[in-house]
Amino acid sequence: MTEDKKVFPSPEWIEKYVELLNSNPAYKEAAKTWEGDFIFQIDPDGVIVKEPIRFYLDLWHGDCREGRMATEDDDAEFLYQGTYENWKKLLNGEIDPIRGIMSRKFKLKGSMSKVMRATKAASELVATAARVPTKFIDE
């Protein structure tokens, strides 16, 4: 059976991600009190990515109310950013999202304490992303 792989990042990838997130009971339970939106940014590396690529997720009480590609003008409570190479490692489970921040592979802007109170929700966010059948743009 051939999997319908979505290119990361793309509107199709995000659409699939939102679908999986909203049907994930573990995420729904872990994030039931979470209120806050995110911008995930892929930083330019001059090779694979020339300009920043951003996507936006509005997360509210265990649901993703909106997911879409974002522009430079979009703003959110949290910004999580890293290079494409590191995003690939994150989605492949080779980098833990928090260890990634500690080791300077990713940056997080926003309230540390709020994120740290949502450990399980953050884990489910990443675990769900890893379940999206993904084709990377350099493959």
Next chain:
Amino acid sequence: MFGYRGKILTVDLTSEEISTTPLDEKQAREFIGGAGLACRILYDLIDENTDPLGPDNPLLFLTGPFCGTKVPTGSKASLCSRSPQTGLWLHSTFGGHLGADIKFAGYDGILIQGASKSPKYLLVEDDVVRIQDASHLWGTDTEVVWESLKKETGHKVAGIARIGVAGENLVKFASVVIDHHRAAGRGGLGAVFGSKKLKAIVVKGTDRKVPVADETGLNEYVTALNERKQEEVSFNLYSELGTAGFVDTATMMFGSMTAGYYQVPDFDAYNISGASVKESILVGKTACYRCPIGCGRVIKIDEGKYATGKFSGPELEVTGTMGIQLMNDDLHALAYASKQLDLLGMDFISAGNVVAFAYYLYNEGMITSDDLDGLTPQWGETDTALKLLDKIASREGVGDIMAEGSLAFGEKFGKVTLAAQVNGLDLPQHDPRGFSGMAIGYMTSPRGACHMTADMYNVQMGVSDESWGVVSEDRFENAAVITARQQDFRAITNSALICNFYPILGDELAELFKMVVGWDIPLDELKLTGERIFTLMRLFNLRFGYDTSNEFLPDIVMRPLEGQTEGFVPDTDAQLDAWYDYRNWDRTTGKPSDEKLRKLGLHSL
């Protein structure tokens, strides 16, 4: 000499002679300042016959070249001596603004020798130095001393170091409390103060301009440096949550806090973490001089049994010892205990550990309430701990033996291997079963179980410095070589006195030396300097009979645990083998090789 004042103030409390000694420029280049240069200076003043609590044991406050300049977090200072708790080398780095005041008064450091017959305090107002009567302050807590001396001297913002009753009573882990509840906490420096009948020192300096080699360059570099660091997680973490934010980080990464020495079951620290402090009792922050992070917490609890009023809030180590180690999740009780430790003037780590040790021995049936003056400690309650802290500080009843430290307390009951200590210094809140590098770090630290001479918990959580060869991808790997490199790196930062919480890199340090002092130090030379300082501390300790038989972890931290440490127990022998091999030191005697000493320029010592 850019960055330095070029002289050390020397005060003899026996003869009441006051003088200054020129700073040796060559030594400054070789050992920088702070812990490193202090070790070199005290190497000539301390030997195996020096009683840590005798008049011959000197106390040296020493700053570094960045102190008083714009270098972020660079205005800490070091207080050094022979430790009464371990009998070994002791440096304790402290924040606040006392270091900057020493520099502004025109000195790089203050050397205190001899002992007074009656209580005194030292008052330094630039070049006017006086030894003042402190009889009226003897027996008072550290807050009373602080407030009294500000009023008495008329200096509301002077740097003030003082001891509480624990120091007066020569408690082996008495601390010296500095300014707004910072401390030279470890190793018993408060007892050295007490042995000299020195209650406090007050320093007010007025020349706030410390000359630097390249002022314009430094200003630009510091602005860019701070911008970079503000994007780093550790900077934001400590700024937003204080050091107790480590509890939140460890919980997020590993499922719970990673230290479990005395408490048997796993413990959920959610209610006492840095985030809980922020959400409930936090009313402000404090920062040391020229620190952009501001990890100090100001809390306020006005009502209830554990009302503290407005005071400094719990930091990581006390959260560990008076919270996690006692299985106490009452944040108000924890904050109250933290304040009590500050007022009495005791090291949060050692005082808390010896109390937790008593809880453990009692609850495991190894001692009875008769051994604890009728007290019956129960996991989760803090009132017994508060009573024990009072007893320790006043050396009353069981407090007298507890005041000697957990090693002595364990020896009294035949349970020495259950005391969580190395060389008499209690383990901080970074479990060597959670981070393998902490095992070799504790075993080989020049001052006993110390987390500041090799913060491998940071490294093994992902904080790396590739320029220094410090990268660990696996927290359970044999990280002995990486730890050795980190020890050398921290030897530099503990000498230049950059805060461990400011995530500086080796090549950035080299730039700062160039702009502040005018030294062009290639990274390789800087690494050699770190190694030289670390090695000198070993030479210092060898004088006191130190050998490798001291280098082991006690049984209490060698039992596998379920949960966050995943049953891991470090292979201490394998780590020691790799560490000695890398350092080219003798595995049996602990001595550096002649070849190594020659390479480091230490062969004549």
